[in-house]
Amino acid sequence: xxxxxxxxVAGFVFVAVAAAIRAGLERxxxxxxxxxxxxxxxxxAVAALLGTxxxxxxxxxxxxxxxxxxxxxxxxxxxxxxxxLGAMGAALAxxxxxxxxxxxxxxxxxxxWKPARRLVVYGTTAVIAYVLAVxxxxxxxxxxxxxxxxxxxIQTWVMQLILPGCFxxxxxxxxxxxxxxxxxxxxxAEA
Numbered sequence: 001x002x003x004x005x006x007x008x009v010a011g012f013v014f015v016a017v018a019a020a021i022r023a024g025l026e027r028x029x030x031x032x033x034x035x036x037x038x039x040x041x042x043x044x045a046v047a048a049l050l051g052t053x054x055x056x057x058x059x060x061x062x063x064x065x066x067x068x069x070x071x072x073x074x075x076x077x078x079x080x081x082x083x084x085l086g087a088m089g090a091a092l093a094x095x096x097x098x099x100x101x102x103x104x105x106x107x108x109x110x111x112x113w114k115p116a117r118r119l120v121v122y123g124t125t126a127v128i129a130y131v132l133a134v135x136x137x138x139x140x141x142x143x144x145x146x147x148x149x150x151x152x153x154i155q156t157w158v159m160q161l162i163l164p165g166c167f168x169x170x171x172x173x174x175x176x177x178x179x180x181x182x183x184x185x186x187x188x189a190e191a
Contacts, residue, residue, distance in 0.1 A: 008134050015130060015172050022172075023179035039095060046088050053081045073151040080150060080159040087166035094129075094173040097182055119178055126174035133167035140164060 025031040056074050063070045109117055143157035150156045176182075 012130050016175050019172050019175035020179055049081055049085050076151040084162050087162045091166040091169045094170045122174045122178045126171045129167050129171035133164045136163035136167055
């Protein structure tokens with residue numbers, strides 16, 4: 001095996017161990033409150049980004065229609081906010097096990113098969129999300145070499161760092177769902 005593959009495998013093992021530790025901490029009340037606080041902060045960040053996007057869009061519309069001008073940096077910033085909202089929204093949906101699923105077999109399989117189904121579905125989700133995280137890291141590395149500037153002197157690759165982070169978070173939360181035996185209807189609100 002070559003070094004990049006070993007690093008990727010080690011990263012997945014790290015994510016799995018982190019999910020196992022987090023599942024073990026679930027029994028402790030203080031840890032659970034900390035995880036709930038982190039969940040609320042995540043929702044707050046998404047809400048703040050959405051609010052910023054709406055206000056900035058309204059300001060741009062007002063400036064363009066009323067004053068025939070606009071903020072040069074606003075459009076690239078709004079594009080990156082949309083990217084961040086999409087990535088963070090997907091990660092947030094995985095915290096609640098409310099992400100898009102195509103799981104027709106769940107209705108056909110007997111209840112005794114639920115643990116195996118959960119392992120296959122969430123395990124596959126974790127592996128695919130982690131592969132996407134690795135691909136997103138490669139995207140960020142490539143983008144860094146180009147050196148494009150998004151706005152205010154901030155390079156584009158910095159704004160794209162959200163992608164590998166959120167894909168890794170989705171992988172982590174999928175593994176956590178396996179360890180905590182979460183089903184979509186009973187998933188915890190914090191993770």
